[in-house]
Amino acid sequence: DQQVKQNSPSLSVQEGRISILNCDYTNSMFDYFLWYKKYPAEGPTFLISISSIKDKNEDGRFTVFLNKSAKHLSLHIVPSQPGDSAVYFCAAGSYNTDKLIFGTGTRLQVFP
């Protein structure tokens, strides 16, 4: 049973437009959520996180929205740039464990 799901394996967006990556989860006990970005042949790098008691967190061009009632979070990138082309993973965790549970990833391509 996959607790964290990214149902869109890929997304293609024009440079300058908004990219919206989605993530759904099933466990209402998660305390926080994170987004990671991964370039080919590199390890994932942390991008942004949000506590389950918040509904929005913003860092520059990146904003994460959390809808707890829908068990859904999204990452907005505005404006999208070609360098944003990568695979994006959402992850969820709880304060009572050291583990993160990752989604399957969404490949974002930003074209000129």
Next chain:
Amino acid sequence: NAGVTQTPKFQVLKTGQSMTLQCAQDMNHNSMYWYRQDPGMGLRLIYYSASEGTTDKGEVPNGYNVSRLNKREFSLRLESAAPSQTSVYFCASNGLAGAHNEQFFGPGTRLTVL
């Protein structure tokens, strides 16, 4: 700071061979992790170590063993490699200052088992 380093970067094994993947971090982190990444499967936790001297199973531990040699190093061993273990393996460590378990990842080891 080198962050999280992994060796080797690439490895090809024959079925039944053994090998150890090495991981080291220089950030004085307590927790370390081993993941595998497969197409369409995301990152799946194999084993983790919350502190020196402790290890725990993750989601997919079968066929693997780990050793937390000291605070810096966490190795992953395949005793008898199988084609199903063909994957990209990532080591990660947990940053103490982050409230949300922000993990720092190494560059990965691409393993092929023939």
